[in-house]
Amino acid sequence: MIIVENLSKVYPDGTKALKWVSFRVSQGEFIGLMGPSGSGKSTLLHIIAGLEKPTSGSVFIEGKELTAMNEDQLSEFRKNNIAFIFQFYYLLEDFSVLENLTIVGELAGQKSPKKKALEILDFLRLSHRINHKPYQLSGGEQQRTAIGRALMLSPKIILADEPTGNLDLEEGKKIFELFLELRKQRGITFIIATHNQEMRNYFDRILRLKDGILEG
Numbered sequence: 294m295i296i297v298e299n300l301s302k303v304y305p306d307g308t309k310a311l312k313w314v315s316f317r318v319s320q321g322e323f324i325g326l327m328g329p330s331g332s333g334k335s336t337l338l339h340i341i342a343g344l345e346k347p348t349s350g351s352v353f354i355e356g357k358e359l360t361a362m363n364e365d366q367l368s369e370f371r372k373n374n375i376a377f378i379f380q381f382y383y384l385l386e387d388f389s390v391l392e393n394l395t396i397v398g399e400l401a402g403q404k405s406p407k408k409k410a411l412e413i414l415d416f417l418r419l420s421h422r423i424n425h426k427p428y429q430l431s432g433g434e435q436q437r438t439a440i441g442r443a444l445m446l447s448p449k450i451i452l453a454d455e456p457t458g459n460l461d462l463e464e465g466k467k468i469f470e471l472f473l474e475l476r477k478q479r480g481i482t483f484i485i486a487t488h489n490q491e492m493r494n495y496f497d498r499i500l501r502l503k504d505g506i507l508e509g
């Protein structure tokens with residue numbers, strides 16, 4: 294499903310963030326990406342998502358080479374395949390939970406975004422919060438809303454960068470359990486960067502980065 298080959302990233306200031314990183318991920322795998330601060334986790338996720346270009350190396354998703362696409366091809370590919378979830382939720386603050394989801398569907402030209410949004414919010418156990426604004430929600434509810442936004446485009450892959458970094462352990466576990474349910478119900482493939490050792494046991498497999506090198 295995902296093939297990463299000899300990926301290197303050197304930032305303009307000379308920082309070598311990734312060095313010859315190669316690995317494969319199968320469909321439906323639940324992968325942890327761990328390693329110290331500055332080891333290259335975010336850089337790697339951004340490159341797999343096509344949000345950043347590598348200095349050398351390739352990323353293939355379902356046989357398509359992301360690293361050979363132009364910006365238009367990339368954004369089209371991303372829209373149909375990949376969702377990114379951040380530590381900070383980036384919700385639209387002036388809009389309700391429901392509107393935060395429906396807008397995504399409307400922009401993508403979906404026929405009945407409201408119906409889809411309500412189904413997703415039900416799955417995320419947010420039905421009682423649909424008319425609330427983000428500031429009225431707990432951190433866990435805000436992150437679930439952000440996940441809802443991601444699900445509006447029916448991604449095949451979810452890349453998450455410290456998705457539970459702002460949550461306490463209990464809320465964090467709920468998010469991981471939702472992710473596992475999505476994997477089970479929809480076969481979504483996950484790569485999740487986390488510092489949280491408590492989450493280790495959720496993963497099928499852990500990729501460990503140190504100083505930009507994949508240690509296996």
Ligand SMILES: Nc1ncnc2c1ncn2[C@@H]1O[C@H](COP(=O)(O)OP(=O)(O)OP(=O)(O)O)[C@@H](O)[C@H]1O
Nearest residue numbers: 304305306308310329330331332333334335336337
């Ligand atoms: N835009 C940039 N320009 C220069 N160096 C950068 C840039 N972004 C990241 N780096 C450097 O690249 C290395 C990897 O950074 P990255 O953010 O990928 O690490 P990380 O593992 O996600 O760390 P954290 O756990 O703190 O989020 C670090 O040395 C960082 O300082």
Ligand SMILES: [Mg+2]
Nearest residue numbers: 334335336454
């Ligand atoms: Mg990071």
